[in-house]
Amino acid sequence: MKIRRRGTGLSVRQQGMMQHRPPAAAPPSLAGRLFDRLEPVTGRLRPILVPVFGWVRRWLFLVLLGLFVGWVALMTELRVMALGAVDARVVRVAAAFPSQIVSTAATCDSPVAAGSVLAVVRNEIMVQQYRTEHARVEAELNQLRQAYNARVTAAEEQVTAAGHEHRAMVKVRENVQVLRATMEPLWRSRQVTLNEWLDVDNNYVKAISAEAASEATVRSRSAEAERTRLELQEQIAGLQARLTELGKLLTISGQHELKAEIAGTVTMCDRKPGEVVTAGEPIMEVQGEETPTVLAYVPAADMHRIVKGMEALVFLATGSEPLPATVSALPVQVGRLPGKLKRYFWQGQEWQQYAPVRLTFPPAPGGRVVSLRHNERVDVLFRMYPNLPIPISVLNVF
Structure with missing residues (x-):
């Protein structure tokens, strides 16, 4: 009796035969057909290629190591690499006292003229302190x-x-002098008796002494009055100067304008x-607007x-074309390498010494040179043989 499944239309035997039928083999690929055709040739070359491949597998590491060491030695002979930083004239604008920034009048990378206002600062605590001190001094x-x-x-009255x-x-001396002149003949x-003459003469001497004493008193009183006047004037001048300085500090701490000392570009805001x-x-x-320079730290070895007048290439962090210098x-x-230029741990060791070499750009720099910022990190390449036609990309591999 045949059993049919609903909806299949096949018997149990037919379904079993279809389930155990092996899949059809895929057609060989192009590479497979090519290897099949080259099988006679590879069979003949196998005795030669197997030892060669074994030798290569055995000495490959040493060969690659030798090539690497040779390449490094060649690059060391053809070039000198150094780390560098852009050096430019920079003026930092800061307040002379703790303060709060009220407003800023400049943005980053914006040109400013000398004397232009960059920011306004204020310190309310210092304002109150200066006001109190100003009132006290006043x-x-x-x-x-x-x-x-x-x-x-009082001193003038004493004088x-x-x-x-x-x-x-x-007046007393003059009167006694007249009396003496009259009594002497x-x-x-x-x-007249001797006693009368001696009385008159003694009175004359006393009058002269009293006149001298009064004259000395006048001079001492005048000197004391002048000294008092000068001392008080000096104290008044000191307090006036102190009051003027407090007024300036009060004005500065109230609304102090920070101005640019030089013309240039704002690099920090x-x-x-x-x-x-x-x-x-x-x-x-x-x-500043002056063309920046580069400090290249060359290893002391x-x-x-490196000689003066030698040409170099400055590579920026942006990876664009190098700048000639x-x-x-x-x-x-x-000396030691600055901390801002250290890349690897051994560059901070005591035995690592570097020499700062200053590089300048051509007299007519382009916009890229002018746009360099102070302390910007660069790489410097010195070509030992500039006449050799070696591409820069090859020299700057590592």
């Missing part, structure tokens, strides 16, 4: 002026009184209005290969 100045008027007036006394002593003619900065902390940085100054001493 009150002290007013008190000192009043004391000056009183003490100078006037001493002058009156001196004039009185002069009478004494010589024995019309991270500060925002409302931020609080400490005294001397840079708010903005202006790079390769320094004997010339060695303008050689170092007088060597």
Whole structure:
């Protein structure tokens, strides 16, 4: 009896035969047909190729290592590589006291003229302190002026009184002198006694002494009055100068404008209005319009290969075409590599010494040179044999 499944239309035997039928073989590929045709040739070359492949597999590492060492030695002979940084004239704009930024008038990479306002800062705490100090010094100045008027007036009155006394002593001396001149002939003619003449003569001597004493008193009183006047004037001048300085500080701390000292480009403008900065902390940085230079730190072992006037290529971090430069100054001493240029841990060791070589760009620099920023990191390539037709891409492999 045949059993049929619903919907299949096939018997059980037919379905079993279809399930166990092997799949049809795929047609050989082009590579397979090619290897099949070359089978006679490869069979003959197999005794030769097997030893060759074994030798290559055995010595491949040493061969590659030798090629690498030879390549490094060749590149070391053909070039000198150095790390460098752009060096330009930079002026940092900062407040002289802790303050808060009120507003900024410049943006990054924007040109500014010398004397233009870059930012406005304010310190309300310092304003209150300066106001209190200003009021205290002003009150002290007013008190000192009043004391000056009183003490100078008293000293002048003492000088006037001493002058009156001196004039009185002069009158006494003149009267006694007249009396002595009158009594002297009478004494010589024995019309007066010796005691009377001695009394008159002693009075004359006393009058001269009193006149001299009064004159000395006038001079001392005048000198003391002048000294008092000068001392008080000096104190008043000091307080006035202090008051003027406090007024300037009050104005500065109130609304102080930070201006650009040189014309150039703003290279640092991270500060925002409302931020609080400490005294001397840079708010903005202006790079001058002068063409920047490059400080290339050459390893001390390769320094004997660098000469003044030698051409070099400066590679920027952007990976664009290198910039031509010339060695303008050689170092007088060597030292450690700056921390900002260290790439590997061994570059910070004591035995690693580098010489800073200054590079300058051609007299007519392009826009790329002018756009270089201070402390921008660069790579420098010195070609030992510039006449050899070796591509730069080959020399700058590592």
